[in-house]
Amino acid sequence: MKKTVCELFAGVGGFRCGLNNIKTAEDYDKKEKWDTVWFNQWEPAEKTTQYAHDCYVYRFGTRVDIDGEDTTNYNIEDVNKAKIPDFNLLVGGFPCQDYSVASSLATSKGLEGKKGVLWWSIRETLEVKKPPFVLLENVDRLLKSPAKQRGKDFGVMLSCFRDEGYTVEWRVINAAEYGYQQRRRRIFIFAYKNDTKYAERILKRIRYTNELEENKKIECMENVVLKEGFFAETFAVNKADKAKMKTKVLPAEVGEVSETFQCIFENSGIMKDGIIYTIKTLPNYNGEQITLGDVMESGEVEEEYFIPEEKLYYTNPSVTHSDETEQRLPKEDRQTWQYLKGAKKLLRTSATGHEYVFSEGAISMIDQEDKPARTMLTSEGGFSRTTHIVKDKMTGRVRLLTATEAERIQGFPTNHTKYCLVKGKTVEMPLRKRRFMMGNALVVNLVADMEKTLDNIFAEE
Known part of the structure; x- marks a missing residue:
């Protein structure tokens, strides 16, 4: 099977770097193993600049649709999905929002999201282009959102995949627990069409229709999640102590999922034919550990x-x-890092006029170099409790992370975000934007690991 890719919500190209093992400046010039036939990156908050898209284009060039038009910087909702060139792998790190849908709809066709419209663009792409494989990334709270109907959002997504003929595996992965340089916990979702050779191989033992054999089916699904599936093959796990596989059936209609469905999703699982199998797992890694000091x-x-x-x-x-x-x-005094990162108690007044004591605990003033970095956010470098502060190796003075250090914490090549191609001219990306891009990115190393498994899967298709 051809290694053709469509990258949605592309940012500055984290999936592309990972799939093609781009680690240094020299790697940009090498022939890419995975051919990105089209991508899309649009930042609605940016009115005059599109730094992420322009950085992507500087590094990789642009791509045109089947009509020869460049729509890579259009709002994905406005893109005619039928005009996207054919591809076999859809990837993307899409935003987490509320995936409510109109509950009166009889089928998933024509769904209108009240919010979370970006998911519907992914669903529309699945429906129109029918890629055999999908790899997505999101924040791990997706499994628990929204707070008033736990698991509904992820349930809506799974039901959309089901209706388009996919089986779905998922895993919440903390990059540091597999040896990498950041304590960043994210959910990865791998979906594959039920008629692929991969689906046949992975689910070959799932041939049970008799209700009396339900326990055997659960045992087989547990084997996929723990040993034979995509994530199990890439990132080894053990079953958590006393953990048991839980099952739940998705309602037949997506609207009903949005209206009534709730589920406690564990950090690992699989959905096949509308049945959810989920279990808590623990990482099984004994290799080397990259630390903040290393980058x-x-x-x-x-x-x-x-x-x-x-x-x-x-x-x-x-x-x-x-x-x-x-x-x-x-x-x-309050405008110092010592105060900001320290524990504090102060009086506050609620909206109703009630006075209460607000308190928060202390966090480390200086980040420890002998451990992986804390999760990097889009506010990195600003006056925020979450901003990293380090002790400079040469001078011993205290400072913020450099732009290149932020890139390395996410596994990008040094200076990946330094330049953009804006209206044909090369310009430098502002420092605050470079930090923002990295706070928004994924850990490229994890995608590089998944690529090895994907390579084997595509070779057999």
Whole structure:
């Protein structure tokens, strides 16, 4: 089977880098094993610039549709999916939203999302292009959203896959638990058409129609999740202590899923023919561990990254707690990293006028170099509790992460986001945007691992 790819919600090309093992600047010029025939990246919040798309184009060039038009920077909702060139693997890191649908619809055809419209663009692509394989990434809270109807959003997605003839495996993966440089937990979803050779091979033992054999079917599905499936083959796991495979049947209509369905999805599972099988697993990894220190700069770092002494501490550096229930600290004290990252108690007033004590715990002021980095967010580099602060290796001074360090934490080549191609001209991406792109990205190393499994799957199709 040809290794052709469509990358939706492409960002700066994390899936593409992972699939093609792009690790250094020299790798951009090598022939790509996986041919990205079309991609799409559109940031609706950006009115005058499209830095992610323009960075992608700088690195990889653009792609046109079957009419020869470049629609890669269009709102995906406005793209005619029939115009996308044919492909065999759909990939994308799509946003997590509310996947409510009109409950009165008799079938999944013509669904209208109240929110979460981006999922419907994926579903429409599945319906029109019918790719045999799909690999998606999202935040792990997708399994539990929304709070008032736990599991509904993921259930809607699974029912859409079911209606289009797919089996779906999923796994929540923390990159650091498989040796990589960031403690980043995300859900990955692998779907495959029921008529593929892969589906036949993986599910060959699932031939039971008699209700008396239900336990045997569960045993076979557990074997897929724990040993033989896509994620089990790529990232070894053990069954959690005392964990048991749980099952649940999806309602026949997607509208009913949206209206009434709830499910406690565990971190691993599979959906086949509308039946959900889910079980809690634990990572089984004993290899090397990449740490924050391994990806930090060892040479000279530009002065703009260093934090002035007066912005670090407002009192003795050993102080990690502040109590402001009696009186607030001066504004200049509260605008220090020591205060921001420290534990605190302060009085607040609710919308109804009720006074209460807000409290939060302390987090480490300086990030530990001998451990994987904490999860990087889009606010990286801003005055935020989640921003990484490190001790410079050359000078010992305290500073923020450089743009290149942020790239390495996500597994991108150094300076991947430095340049963009804007209206035919090469321009530098602003520092705050480079950090934002990395906070929005996935850990490329994980996709590189999955590529090895995908390569074998495609070779047999």
